Amino acid sequence: MTDTPTHRRQVEPAEDAHAGELAFLAGYDDGPRPPGWRITPRAVVTFIVGSEGKELELPVAARGAALPDRLAISAKFVGERALVERCVVTLAGERGLLLVGEPGTAKSMLSELLAAAVCGTSELVVQGTAGTTEDQLRYGWNYAMLLAHGPSPEALVASPVLRAMRTGAVARIEEVTRCLPEVQDALVSLLSDRRIAVPELAGTGDATVHAAPGFTLIATANLRDRGVSEMSAALKRRFNFETVGPIGDLAAETELVRRQATAALARAATPYAIDAAVLEVLVTAFRDLRGGRSVEGWDVQKPSTVMSTAEAVAVATSLGLAAAYFPGDRDVLSLLPGHLLGVVRKDDPADGATLLGYWDGAVRRRAEDGARLWRRLWELRDVLVD
Structure with missing residues (x-):
């Protein structure tokens, strides 16, 4: 008896992960195509930025058993x-x-x-x-x-x-x-x-x-x-x-981090279990440190490293894995300072002091204003002190 090999991949290339959408768009838009193109330029844009939640309807002449009559195209790039x-x-x-x-x-x-x-x-x-x-x-x-x-x-x-x-x-x-x-x-x-x-x-x-x-x-x-x-x-x-610049909108970046972290956790056969408020705190901290200014307009010292959206996805994924594999040991928010410290020290270990300054500034002021999660983060300040 021989086992049939299975070819499993951690990450599917875009043409395989979204094959259904690409096939649909090829039939949906029959406009002019440059030489060698699989779909029209307009359909390429729709494939990347999405159809804004609207279901596109396949022309009657292009309908068949292999394609749905209607399909909403997901947004894959935020920009x-x-x-x-x-x-x-x-x-x-x-x-x-x-x-x-x-x-x-x-x-x-x-x-x-x-x-x-x-x-x-x-x-x-x-x-x-x-x-x-x-x-x-x-x-x-x-x-x-x-x-x-x-x-x-x-x-x-x-x-x-x-x-x-x-x-x-x-x-x-x-x-x-x-x-x-x-x-x-x-x-x-x-x-x-x-x-x-x-x-x-x-x-x-x-x-x-x-x-x-x-x-x-x-x-x-x-x-x-x-x-x-x-x-x-x-x-x-x-x-x-x-x-290609950073994402300008907090809600859009938070949603992208959630979507990417959810996909990463799904590959690990782990359910996504990060509270929406915790995720917003995570993305807010990244945006404050990346831009050198808080959402309230307070000045924030920027670390040497780039606080990228990709890094935020990695931290969110780590928090999700911790919640799945060590349930009940501690609340997920308590892990955030340690992960942020690892990120800011990536290019310069001295930037740990920069993160501590952020805690003594923006985090403390939000805690004093009564924000519950930020008050909890302020209580975790000792995690950042060597």
Whole structure:
């Protein structure tokens, strides 16, 4: 007896996680599509920002057993619709798109969603690091086949970028400013000439790979990495820059943290059990420290690290796991100061004093105003004292 293997994944790529919505939108909007696109630009925007709770109705001609007649599209990215529209227009023009912003502002998520909606795959990715080589942008070789038979199309190992060029898809490069300058320079010719030469295959029909219609590239870069490997002026000119900023609205950010933490806990087969008021306190503290000003207008010293939404999701998930695995040991709120301390010390251990200053300022003043949860947090001040 043999067991049938199951392929379980912690995180589904966007094209698989939202396959039903993408299939629905392909039938819902029959407007013009750029070459190689799975759905229309308008449908791509709807896929990312959602239908605002409204159920979209499938045209009668597109209805079938495989699709629902009506479907509300979930919002997956919290941000300005105009930003998403500009990104989509950039890709429709087959121009490179560079998403910049502070760490944790969902640049990679937006990049993934765009690629999944446009070409059906978000997995043609190169992770930029100081060790990324030019071969990872172009091609390499299967050395066993190369030694046995010499250079051949079969021995060539295509990079994610080369595969995207062949199929007219969207390639993604994460943290492009972490790549060395000579690696970045390879992108200049890729985005200009739209072809890759393979001199080892000279004399064959495979010596040059030309980009198929629809090919383009999305890169991301953290503002905190400025100066690590500064992009050349030539490379900058080949991208449209879009800045992805922090979420401006407390309620929207709180809902996003709740949704992301709920999904993370579901992957751990753990129910979400964080009180809404506790979650709002968590997100409020992150926003105060991130912006250097409380919601009431009090000045707050900012820590060195970026108090990102992604970090808030991680803390909320940890609180949920603690509530599930250690029920009754302590209230979830009592764990918050320790988690916040871990976050603010990430870049500079001395920032523990910054968090203590926040406690002696904004937390104390809210406690004095009678807010129950903030009063409890004030009582937990000793957790922050070494």
